[in-house]
Amino acid sequence: MLYIKLADGISIESEEIGPGIVVDYDNNNKVIGIEIEDASTYVDLSRLEVSSLPIMSLIMNQERPLKA
DSSP states (O other), X not given: OEEEEOSSSOOXXXXXXXXXXXXXXXXXXXXXXXXXXXXXXXXXXXXXXXXXXXXXXXXXXXXXXXXX
């Protein structure tokens, strides 16, 4: 999962705008975050560069197999 936080706030409503893509809205109906499930199938998460975007934080959660 890849979550892109665009602004501070509490998600009041969420909307799936495409398969595995969910947008979070605050109480003023402003987009505060975007969640992309299984993001690694769309983007190579081994290297992700972001520039010139109003992103508050970027949380990457990539599941890795446990070592025995």
